[in-house]
Each structure stands twice: as C-alpha cells, then as structure tokens.
Amino acid sequence: MTTRRLYYDDAFEKEFTARVMHCEVLPPDVSAGITGTVWGLLLDRTAFYPTSGGQPNDLGKIGDANVLDVRDEGDEILHVVDRKPSSPDVNGCIHWPRRFDHMQQHTGQHLLSAMFQERFGLPTVSFHLGTEMCTIDLRGPEPTEEILEGAERAANRIIFEDRPVNVRYGTADQLAQQGVRKEVNREGILRAIEIEGADLQPCGGTHVKSTGQIGVVLVRRCTKVRQDWRVEFVCGGRAERVARHDFESLRQTAEKLSSVPEDLVSAASRAVAERDANFKLVRALQERLAQAEATLALQTVSHGANGSLVFSRIFEGVSADYLGFFATAFAKSEKAIALLGTVEGGHLLFAQHPSAGKDMNSLLKQVLEKAGGKGGGTRDFARGRLNEGASPERALSVAKEMLG
Ligand SMILES: [Zn+2]
Numbered sequence: 001m002t003t004r005r006l007y008y009d010d011a012f013e014k015e016f017t018a019r020v021m022h023c024e025v026l027p028p029d030v031s032a033g034i035t036g037t038v039w040g041l042l043l044d045r046t047a048f049y050p051t052s053g054g055q056p057n058d059l060g061k062i063g064d065a066n067v068l069d070v071r072d073e074g075d076e077i078l079h080v081v082d083r084k085p086s087s088p089d090v091n092g093c094i095h096w097p098r099r100f101d102h103m104q105q106h107t108g109q110h111l112l113s114a115m116f117q118e119r120f121g122l123p124t125v126s127f128h129l130g131t132e133m134c135t136i137d138l139r140g141p142e143p144t145e146e147i148l149e150g151a152e153r154a155a156n157r158i159i160f161e162d163r164p165v166n167v168r169y170g171t172a173d174q175l176a177q178q179g180v181r182k183e184v185n186r187e188g189i190l191r192a193i194e195i196e197g198a199d200l201q202p203c204g205g206t207h208v209k210s211t212g213q214i215g216v217v218l219v220r221r222c223t224k225v226r227q228d229w230r231v232e233f234v235c236g237g238r239a240e241r242v243a244r245h246d247f248e249s250l251r252q253t254a255e256k257l258s259s260v261p262e263d264l265v266s267a268a269s270r271a272v273a274e275r276d277a278n279f280k281l282v283r284a285l286q287e288r289l290a291q292a293e294a295t296l297a298l299q300t301v302s303h304g305a306n307g308s309l310v311f312s313r314i315f316e317g318v319s320a321d322y323l324g325f326f327a328t329a330f331a332k333s334e335k336a337i338a339l340l341g342t343v344e345g346g347h348l349l350f351a352q353h354p355s356a357g358k359d360m361n362s363l364l365k366q367v368l369e370k371a372g373g374k375g376g377g378t379r380d381f382a383r384g385r386l387n388e389g390a391s392p393e394r395a396l397s398v399a400k401e402m403l404g
Contacts, residue, residue, distance in 0.1 A: 002075040004045035008167070008191065011103060011206040014096050018043040018062075020088045026080060034068055034080065041065075041079040047094055050077050054127040055106050055205045060094035063087070099206065101237055105134045107165060107195075107207040108214045108235030111158060112136065114181060114199035115151040116143070116231075123182075125228055133220070134235070137228040148231065152219040162212035163196040175202065218242060283321065290325030298333055308356050310403060312339035312396045320347040320383070327351035331380070339399045346373065346386035348395060354380055363399060371395040 001021055006013050022042040028035050041062060050072035051057040057070035065081035106129060113124035113136055122138040143151075168175075169189050176183055180192060181201045192202045195211060208214060215236035222231045234242050250261040259267035301311045311330060315323065323340045330338040331351040337358065340349045348367070350360040364375055364382040371394055375384015386395060 001042070001044075003043060003077040005077065006045055006047040007049050007206050008204070012209070013047045014099075015091065015093045016045065016047045017089065017091055018045045020085055020090060023084060029069075029080075032069055036082065038068060039065075039081050039084050041081055041085070042076055043079065043090070043092070046077050046079070047092060048077065048079060049094075049099065049102075049206050053203060053205050054109075055102050055129055058094045058099050058102075060092065062092045063090045100208075102129060103206050103208050104214055104236030105129050105234070105238065106205050107193075107211070108155070108217045108233070109134060109136060110193060110199055110201050110203070110207070111155045111195055111211065111214065112151060112217055112219070112231075112233055114195065114201070115154040116147075117181060119150060119154055120147045122147070122229075132238075133232045134238075135230050135232050137225060137230050139228050142224075143222055143229055143231070148219050148222055152217055152233075155217045158195065158198050159211045159214050159216060162210050163198065164210050165207050166194045166196065167207075168192045168194050168200070175200065215239060286319070286322050287325045290322055291329040294326050294329035294338075297330060298336070303335075307335055308358075308403075309333065309336045310339065310400065311337070312400060314341045314343060314392050314396065316343045318342060320345065320349075323347055323349040323383070327381070337403065339396050339403075341386075341392035341396055343392065346388070346390060346392055347383065348373070348375065348386065348392065349381075349383045350377075350399065351381045358403065363402060366402060367395050367399045370398050 006016055020041060021044055024040055026038050026040045028038070048060065048067060048070045049055065049058045050070040052072045058067070060067050062079060062081055063085045065083045065085060067079055067081055069080040071078040071080070109127050116122040116124065116138055120143065122140045122143060124136045125139050126137045128135045169191055170178070171188070172184055172186060172190060175190060175192050178200055181199055184190060184202050190202050191204055192200055193207050194200045216239045217233055217235050218239040220232040220234065222229055247261070250264060254261045254264050254267065257264070257267040257271055297311050298309070301309050304310055320342065323342060327338045327340055327349050328351070330336055331353050334353055334355050337352045337356045338350070341347065348364065350364050352358055352360055359379050360382040361377050361379055364377065364384050368375055368384050371386055372390045373384050373386040375382065377383055386392060
C-alpha cells in the first residue's frame with residue numbers, strides 16, 4: 001500500500017487527518033536512541049517527511065503519540081511512535097519550527113549549489129543537513145575566497161528578489177529539455193524543484209514557497225574531504241543565530257584586548273607581537289639570572305675528595321629552561337658537577353664539566369630507575385622528569401650517594 005505524501009503538494013501543511021492502515025510493535029533501535037517499546041505506524045496519508053536526500057525526518061505528534069522517527073520504506077512511510085493510537089482515525093501534527101528550518105536550509109542548498117555550478121563550474125556531489133551546520137561537497141578545483149563569496153552573494157541576490165519556488169513534474173527527458181541541473185536516469189514521472197530563472201533540480205524534499213523565505217545564505221568554512229571540497233553554510237534562522245554568536249565572540253574577544261570589534265585584527269596582532277617580545281625578554285632575563293646564581297653557587301661550593309665541585313639544589317618557581325641555563329653556566333668551571341631539580345613538574349638536570357670525569361646520562365638513568373621517571377642525555381648533560389608524586393629531594397640525595 002502506498003502512503004500518500006501530502007508534503008509533495010503542500011510543504012506548508014502542518015496538521016492533517018489520516019487513517020491507520022497498520023500498527024505493530026517494532027524491535028528497539030539503540031543506534032537511533034530508541035530503547036523503550038515503540039510502534040511502527042503506516043497511514044494512508046501523511047505530512048511527515050522521512051529522512052531522505054540529505055534532509056532529516058520531521059518530528060511531532062500522531063494523536064497522543066510522539067513521533068520519534070520517520071522512515072522512507074519505498075512506497076510506504078513508517079512512523080515510529082511511542083504509543084499505540086486508540087482510534088483508527090488520527091490527527092497528525094508536525095513540529096513546525098524544525099520542519100521550517102529544514103526547508104530554509106534545503107532550499108538555500110538548491111540555490112547555493114546552482115550558483116557554484118552555473119557561475120564557477122563546480123557541481124555539488126552531496127548535501128548534508130546537520131543539526132548545526134549544513135554542507136555541500138563540490139567537485140573540481142579548490143574554490144577560492146572570491147568564489148565562495150561570489151556564490152554567496154549571487155544566492156543572496158536571488159533571495160532578495162523573492163523569486164517563486166515551484167514544484168514541477170515530468171519525465172527525465174522532459175526535465176533534461178528544461179535544463180535540469182542534475183540529470184537522472186529514473187523511469188516514470190519525476191518531481192523537480194524550480195527556482196524561477198535560476199535552477200531546476202529533481203528532488204523529493206520540502207522547500208519554501210519563494211526565495212525570500214530562505215532569509216539569507218551565509219557561507220562559512222571550506223575544507224578538503226577526500227577529492228572534494230566541503231563548503232559549510234547556514235540559511236535563515238540559523239544564519240541569524242550564527243551571526244549573533246559570531247558578533248558576541250568578537251565583542252568579548254575585543255573586550256579582553258581592550259579594543260573594539262572593528263580594530264580586533266590589529267589589536268590581536270599587537271598582543272601577539274607583545275607576547276613574543278616578552279617571551280624573548282623573559283628568556284634572556286632568566287639566562288642572566290641563572291648565570292648570576294651559578295656564579296654565586298660556585299663561590300659557596302667546596303671541593304670534594306677527588307677535587308670535584310658538586311652542587312645540588314631543588315629550585316622552586318622556575319621553569320625547566322632555567323635549570324638548563326643554570327647548569328650550562330655552572331658546568332663551565334673545571335671539575336664542576338650540578339645536580340638540579342624543580343619542585344614544580346619534577347624536572348631533573350645533571351650536568352658536568354668534562355674534566356669531572358663522571359657519566360651524567362648513566363647516573364640519571366640509575367636515579368630514575370630508583371625514584372621513578374624518564375629521561376636521558378649525554379655523558380656531560382642529561383635531563384629527565386620524575387613520575388608524578390616522586391620526591392625530587394630523594395632523587396638528588398640518591399644521585400649524591402652514587403657519586404660518592
Ligand atoms: Zn530539495
């Protein structure tokens with residue numbers, strides 16, 4: 001039995017009456033988020049659009065039952081509902097904001113695809129209407145910024161002209177003669193959507209009545225997906241929300257940079273340049289401070305039994321880089337050995353002047369084996385990191401013991 005699709009002739013029909021032709025319990029469909037008992041309903045006629053052709057299904061009510069899913073099963077449309085109807089005659093009501101949103105996006109897609117193809121020779125190979133973003137995949141060379149903007153502007157011009165959107169029926173041959181955008185090889189009478197003077201495209205979906213109802217098209221990112229170019233876009237109510245959200249982000253970012261949205265790019269460039277200059281300055285100052293501290297340390301440390309100068313310290317509030325500067329400066333002196341660690345992050349650094357004659361790499365490895373951690377280096381310079389919770393004090397006292 002064929003379900004009559006009311007939306008084919010009137011996509012603005014929100015409520016309808018129908019007769020239940022068949023009703024049965026369906027197995028749960030966990031992948032669709034349906035876990036409880038659900039029923040599958042076949043009606044003689046329906047305004048509910050089933051998921052197909054890139055457009056998601058409608059939601060709404062049939063009698064007291066909530067419609068959870070609508071599936072296209074060839075000639076029939078299956079409504080998945082959460083309770084059994086009490087009467088064979090039912091009223092159906094589709095959730096209009098969701099449907100209208102889909103119609104705005106879907107009609108906008110026809111128009112945008114037509115502009116990419118006609119003006120820039122980029123055919124659309126697929127379309128997806130997501131919960132946030134819509135995408136079309138274009139085939140051909142990479143669309144430049146000028147092309148993306150050009151297609152957007154051309155589509156919006158036709159939206160502002162508020163051209164009629166018509167449903168046409170014809171055979172594949174008849175549609176081909178009328179200049180259909182995408183030829184199909186299907187038998188029988190086909191349904192096609194015409195945007196007057198702009199596009200003719202075979203489609204079984206739901207569309208607005210005139211281009212003005214699309215509102216506006218906003219083209220967003222373009223990324224490469226396999227051999228095609230995926231263009232993100234939004235229309236109508238979604239474009240309004242996205243634009244509002246974008247401005248809100250710009251305003252808050254500008255506020256953080258003590259600027260205004262109009263000057264945001266130069267304010268951000270200044271902030272980044274300042275950050276980079278400060279980074280260099282801090283690094284240079286750290287190096288100078290570490291050299292001064294190393295000089296001081298050399299004056300206080302006394303010679304060990306074999307003449308070596310062993311210095312060990314746990315630093316607080318310094319970076320791993322600081323250890324490096326300190327060790328490099330300290331180990332410039334004959335016979336010097338530095339065993340260093342940090343409280344924060346558990347960094348270790350062992351360094352020596354070659355004349356000290358030990359092996360810092362193997363010393364570090366033995367210490368890390370006992371204390372727990374990872375690291376390595378050369379005979380004269382080795383760095384590592386303790387596992388979380390391991391004590392740097394203990395690691396350094398183990399190292400001192402091993403040096404003898
Ligand atoms: Zn369509």
